[in-house]
Amino acid sequence: MSNLNHLEAIRIALSHKKLKRVGKILHRMHPAKVAGLLEALPPVERLSVWSMVETERAGRILTYLHDEIRVALALELDLEDLIASAQHLELDDRVDLIQTLPSDLGNKLLRASSASQRKQLESMLAYPEDSAGGLMDADAIQIRADVKVSTVLRYLRLLETLPAHTDMLMVVDRKGHYQGGLRLSTLVTADLDRAVADVLDADIAGIAVTTEGSDVARLFQDHDLLSAPVVDEHNRVIGRITVDDVVDLIREDSDRALMHMAGLDDEADMFAPVLVSSRRRAVWLGINLITAFSAAWVIGLFQATLEQLVALAVLMPIVASMGGIAGSQTLTLVIRGLALGQVQKGNIRILLNRELGVSILNGLLWAVVIALLAVAWFGNWGLGAVLGSAILINLLCAALAGWAIPLILDRMGIDPALAGSVILTTVTDIVGFFAFLGLASVLLL
Template identity: 45%
Template structure:
């Protein structure tokens, strides 16, 4: 309930700012923006048309620009950055977390990237180079280097005094990492233990020496799965020699999970997961036309298969009325399997050991569904058209297509994954092609064989 009230208040505030902006009350807008959180300003920018963003960005306090850029989607951020001076961009990145800095720099066009790097202070340039040295979508790419390390042979009292001298802890700190003289990770001490155990105890006595670390090269999706399974708030990142490199916090993982979910959802529609809702018309049209072109090709393939049965359709026009039923049912059944398998692959449930069982299971489901819906459609068509043979024909086609849909829905994402093609992006198109062609061929081919004189 409190979350709903807060969301309503945010929406009201955003609506008020939009109305004030449209009325030219820029001083009022600037005053309101100064009291808003960076995430809310980012939402306002993403919810505004292209021209409105330019005006809003000019009214934003320069001290908040770095925090706001972290919250923006790539498309919107790049649009704003393209209008900024490189020196201002460099200044905005000074307080960015390492992972956010790397993500932003990777998304910049080469010319702007070089200008921004050239405008950075040497320390920030080194930090950027380190952040960019790790592969994209790896643990290294989403980690931060702001770790607090302690030695195992000191007492908790010494650690507490050390923390007081530091004055503040990095955001999201829930434990301190224990390292040896070579900076090799050997354990962790939670802040709860640090505060509740006797200050005379040594770190080695209370530390968790079974604390799991994350290899710097691990894929970020696998890291997210570890966080989900173990309910971590943060986790240390190490290299192949167990040297501590940094840490990953739960807020980084939330971003990974959100991006993965958006990617899967948008990819199924052939869209970029960073697609700007208010992008210019021509730009959006170009992006969407590619996928529409691919879909047209697959539709033409299905039409090409149907063209082999033109004479059958001329003699039995009733087939044209029923022809869309079988491919449609196959498409829905296949999409169910496809979605389930893609999700299973994303969360790590599907591997080499259980793929055969999965295929056998989906084959059985396809066969069972095929029998069930074949009998149903046979009865409906036989009663509707008073033609028992026609009912049997469409029943056979329904069974074959639902069986093919189950097999295709399970095998296509596995096959695409082996080819290093994103199943969420290409799986739907391939599946639709299969179910359309199999459905049309099974129905019209069987009808030609049994119904023509």
């Protein structure tokens, strides 16, 4: 049954007050799908469905929810049930839950953990959420480099289970310093009498605990990793990062960038109360209003020109629109390059020259096309020339702005995806209107 069918079936069951039927449907669903279903329901129905979730599955489902909904549903659980559900979570997921909850509730979850787990949790909570330390799990299997392969195999057989996504073991020396990784595929095919030091892969580098999450994701992508060791400042293994956490990180970053471009919170509830959502969006609309008034002010400077040549008012939006589209293409390209680490100090000038070249070619092409269309429409060659010139100027400025804005915002510590498009729109509108109306004032009147 698809997620959509699950949603329909549950809403029908709720309408007939058949909560046991809801519980049976939820029991057959993966926790991630249950989380998606909960986010797709309005608050009242969501709470009814949440009441039918089994306690031992509740914690896992909470880890898949966006922050705002996660907190709301966690607060609906009795403290004992919340603690019991959290005990079923891996430590890295428990850290995420503790960080999201109100501090007093998070502290209660922390204190309810065993002494050994509490020590590990406190260590993981000491690092920023979007760093390697915040992403890592403490269940890395460490082995000594000076033991034989046969000894490692006997040790693994003594363990009841291996941690999830275990594809290699972390090799350390007598003092716990990281030496390299021993892949399980190598372990099971190696000569039993060989030392681990002879078969380990020293090229599997440890990730510093302070490494930013985006850099961690890039390392996993570039090296096709399933897991990787995390090391402290003394090169001692303190945990590992697995690919499932990196996938979650990439998805969250993608959602955040998409929502921020519209001024929205990626962790917000889609069905949040109207007043709450209105307040959040009002700030963004206010910022856009300022940019709109800025463009209107430029137009007002040429009010006399517009009154004498009405055709200018008809053609003005074309100039702004062409500049906006061209600028957004460059802006998106640079933001993506920054996110992937492809835009760096050594190549930013090359990228600028390339974007200016593209803008010149496209500007010349479309300036001629639009100028001819304007002449055919209004029968005025001067108007066509002014329009074509303004479009060429605006496309060049749009490319420059689309290149510079994300670099400047990134250097200032501001997310380019959040503020870049608003600033770009302001620049292309003001430059486009000023160039078009300014040239018309000088050449046509």
